[in-house]
Amino acid sequence: MAYLELSRLRKTWGAHVAVEGFDLNVEEGEFVSFLGGSGCGKTTTLRMVAGFETPDTGRLTLAGEDVTRKAPNRRNVGMVFQNYALFPNLTVAQNVAFGLKVRRVPRAQVGGRVEELLGLVHLADFGGRYPHQLSGGQQQRVALARALAPRPRVLLLDEPLSALDARIRQHLRTEIRALQKSLGITTIYVTHDQEEALSLSDRIVVMDKGRIEQVGTPSQIYHEPATAHVASFVGHLGAVEGEVTAEGRFLVAGQTLTPPRPLTPGAKAKWSLRPERVVLDPVGDGWETLVGTVQSVSFLGSVVRTAVSIGDQSLWSDTLVDPRRAQPQVGSKVTVGFARDSGWVEG
Amino acid sequence: MKKKLRVSALLFYTIGALYFLVPMVATFLFSLRGKKDEIGFQAYLNVFADPNFVKSFRFSLEMAVLTVVLGLLLIVPTALWVHLRAPRWKVALDLFSLLPFVVPPVILAFGYIKLYGPQPFAWAGSPLLLAAGYVVLCFPFVYRSIDAGLRAIDLKRLWEAGSSLGAGPLRTLFTVILPNLRSALLSAVFLTLATVLGELTLAVLLAWPAFGPYMALVGRDLAYEPAALSIVSFALTWGALGLIHLFSRGDHGVSRTL
Numbered sequence: 001m002a003y004l005e006l007s008r009l010r011k012t013w014g015a016h017v018a019v020e021g022f023d024l025n026v027e028e029g030e031f032v033s034f035l036g037g038s039g040c041g042k043t044t045t046l047r048m049v050a051g052f053e054t055p056d057t058g059r060l061t062l063a064g065e066d067v068t069r070k071a072p073n074r075r076n077v078g079m080v081f082q083n084y085a086l087f088p089n090l091t092v093a094q095n096v097a098f099g100l101k102v103r104r105v106p107r108a109q110v111g112g113r114v115e116e117l118l119g120l121v122h123l124a125d126f127g128g129r130y131p132h133q134l135s136g137g138q139q140q141r142v143a144l145a146r147a148l149a150p151r152p153r154v155l156l157l158d159e160p161l162s163a164l165d166a167r168i169r170q171h172l173r174t175e176i177r178a179l180q181k182s183l184g185i186t187t188i189y190v191t192h193d194q195e196e197a198l199s200l201s202d203r204i205v206v207m208d209k210g211r212i213e214q215v216g217t218p219s220q221i222y223h224e225p226a227t228a229h230v231a232s233f234v235g236h237l238g239a240v241e242g243e244v245t246a247e248g249r250f251l252v253a254g255q256t257l258t259p260p261r262p263l264t265p266g267a268k269a270k271w272s273l274r275p276e277r278v279v280l281d282p283v284g285d286g287w288e289t290l291v292g293t294v295q296s297v298s299f300l301g302s303v304v305r306t307a308v309s310i311g312d313q314s315l316w317s318d319t320l321v322d323p324r325r326a327q328p329q330v331g332s333k334v335t336v337g338f339a340r341d342s343g344w345v346e347g
Numbered sequence: 348m349k350k351k352l353r354v355s356a357l358l359f360y361t362i363g364a365l366y367f368l369v370p371m372v373a374t375f376l377f378s379l380r381g382k383k384d385e386i387g388f389q390a391y392l393n394v395f396a397d398p399n400f401v402k403s404f405r406f407s408l409e410m411a412v413l414t415v416v417l418g419l420l421l422i423v424p425t426a427l428w429v430h431l432r433a434p435r436w437k438v439a440l441d442l443f444s445l446l447p448f449v450v451p452p453v454i455l456a457f458g459y460i461k462l463y464g465p466q467p468f469a470w471a472g473s474p475l476l477l478a479a480g481y482v483v484l485c486f487p488f489v490y491r492s493i494d495a496g497l498r499a500i501d502l503k504r505l506w507e508a509g510s511s512l513g514a515g516p517l518r519t520l521f522t523v524i525l526p527n528l529r530s531a532l533l534s535a536v537f538l539t540l541a542t543v544l545g546e547l548t549l550a551v552l553l554a555w556p557a558f559g560p561y562m563a564l565v566g567r568d569l570a571y572e573p574a575a576l577s578i579v580s581f582a583l584t585w586g587a588l589g590l591i592h593l594f595s596r597g598d599h600g601v602s603r604t605l
Contacts, residue, residue: 052507072510079511085504089526098522099512150513 001064003028003186004049004154009058011044018044020210022058026154029184031177033197036207037233042190043158045207049188050156051075062153073102078152082159084139086131092118092142093127099150117145120179137168144176148183155180155187161196173200194234198222206230231272231344238316239272240290244347253311257288259345269347273338275305275316280328282337289337290315294328308336371581378574390571394579399561404544407558410474411543414481415536418489421482423532426493427524430502444490447483455480456552471553480549481542488538496531500524533594537587545580 002025009022019041026032034042047053049060051072060068067075078099086095096114105113118124121141131139140160147155157176161169177200180187191197197204198218206213206221206229214226225231242252248262250269263269282289292310303318306328315336328334381390394400429436447455459480464471502524509519525532550557562580566573 050507050511052510072507073513073515076513077511079508081504081508083501083504085501085508087505087508087523087527088500089523089529098509098514102513102518146508146512156511 001061002026003030003063004188005059005061006045006049007059007061009045009048009055009060011041011048011053011055017210019048019055022212024205024212024215026186026188028186031180031187031189031200031202033189033191033201033204034207035191035194035197035204035234036213037192040207041210042192042205042207044210046156046158046188046190049154050077050079076150076153078147078150078155080140080143080147080155080157080160082162084131084136084143084163086139086142086146088131090130091127092123092129092131092134095131095142096127096146096149098146103150105150113149117149118142120148121145121175135168136164137172140164140172141175144179148179148185153186155185157187157189159190159192162191162193169196176200198234204234206233208233225344228272228344228346236275236316237272238275238278238314239270240310240313240315241268241270243267244269250345252290253313255290255310257290258340260341261345263345263347267347269345271343271345273315273343275318276303277338277342278308278315278317279337280306280308280317280319281335286339287337288340289335291333291335294330294332294334297327297330299327306334308334310336374574375578378571378578381571381575388575390575391579394565394572394575399556400576403556403558403561406556407544407546407550408540410478410481410555410557411540413474413478414485414543415539417478418482418485418539419532419535422486422489422535423493423525426490426497427502427520430494430497431506440490441494444487447487452480452484452546452548453552455483456549459553474555477549477553477555477557480553481539481546484546484549485539485542488542489535492531492535492538493528496528499531500527530591530594534591537591541584541587544583 004026006022006024006026009019010017011019022041022045024032034045036042044053048055051067051070051074054069058068059066062075062077087098090098093114096117097110100110100113114127115124118127121144123138123141123145126134126138126142131142134142140163144160160176161172164172173196176189189197189200198221201218203215204218204221205215208229214221214230216224216226221230221234225234231237240252242250242257244263244265244267245251245256246265248259248265250257250259250263250271252271257271259269259271279287290308290310292308292315295307295309295314297307298305299321300318302321304321304327306317306319307314308317317336378390379386379388381387381393425440429440459476460471462468463476470476505523505527506519509523510516514522544558545562546557547559547563551560551563558580562573562576565576
């Protein structure tokens, strides 16, 4: 039996189905992310775990106990909100101590625990300040310390970094993961940011329209997406659409490719490819190739992304930046190549 | 252009100030003439020496305190409930809170007498009925203060943060929500005090020896003392407003910046 079990959860708001058929087992100490666009049901599911929403049907068990209808204040589940939700009338130390005082932890121990947690989030000297005297990143670290102080059974984070700017976001992301690992706390992290989900999680749950699309490790989600939606949501994806010839080959803009499996002759087909799997002017054998025109070249730091138009469609190709090599010229002819088994062919 | 704007602003400011200050100063000067051919505070001494002044003021103050207690007990939980659980009722409550401005107190008083006067109630003689009427009259001020206070904090998130940390509803209410509504609650309290202390219609119609009717009576019978009384009640009102300002300065509001 898993530590946290979500079985057949369903939640509706009037006629709108927010979450449907949600099944997930989370092991103790695991870091699981719910990833999806807005309105996909990820936050609603998290709020059901927190106890802020009650599922219409389904069951939630935590450490073997059925908590489906248990009040949020009796679940011992820590929560970190997107907008911090620190208590403005209390100091940083009082905020962190709040959950301990509620649980009637002896005063002598409260001080020590508060110090320990403020140390963990690198805010040891900020105990006497008020939330409004801190930056956004500092406030969110206080919120994290406050949620962890009463040693919750599960830590829930609802888009905790989306109100912060990019650099702090990355920094705090690493801190959250390090803290989670050192404490070994079971964690559910809700985000719409694929990079966050990929870099933080043991497992990712990709959601769309209230349903789970795929559950898997970051590598599985990225390299073996179960659906086209998952593939397009996680990582970048370019695609060419074409027709299937009488021999079952893929015809696009007058050029033919050999698909990894035979396709239905006469049907429409689509070949989707990650930019890093598409090579410009490939050397050697074994490539599926298409000739096209360089449409645009964008410098992204460590890689250069080239858009190549093939007929009226286009594919992306990412190449690692090499200052010694000339960048492709817009308007020049170029051959793109990719392995037969790379990408996803539908049709 | 900028200078012209400043000059016209100053002009309007002066006109506004004169509009309020001239009658105030005139009343004050008039109130100092209580003794013939002498400038002094005789009228004020007369007012304070009148046992009815102390009696009616004390009665109104007691009613004001009762109104504050009843009003907050009724309106704070209602406003919280609407904000947290039933936001669709907010519009109805907003409209409802304007009723005391639309329906005059005379109608309220006669309604009370007609409904609660005869058996089985026979409450027309109870001070609670007067206080209930005051609660209705103060409803707009109390509700709007608290509503504004609740809008200024992220009530729902704070509430959820409290409960996720293990706090029950009462604990969250008293340690998290109410402290962050301090200035809203204070303004509700002082606006209630100011309203009740000067209220006339309900007190007269329900026949209570309140401060409002006392002021009206003095104004009818005497010359200098009413002027002194208006200065006193003006000072009380402004004192109350000053206290709101003073107490709310210590607020650690979310919106406050360093």
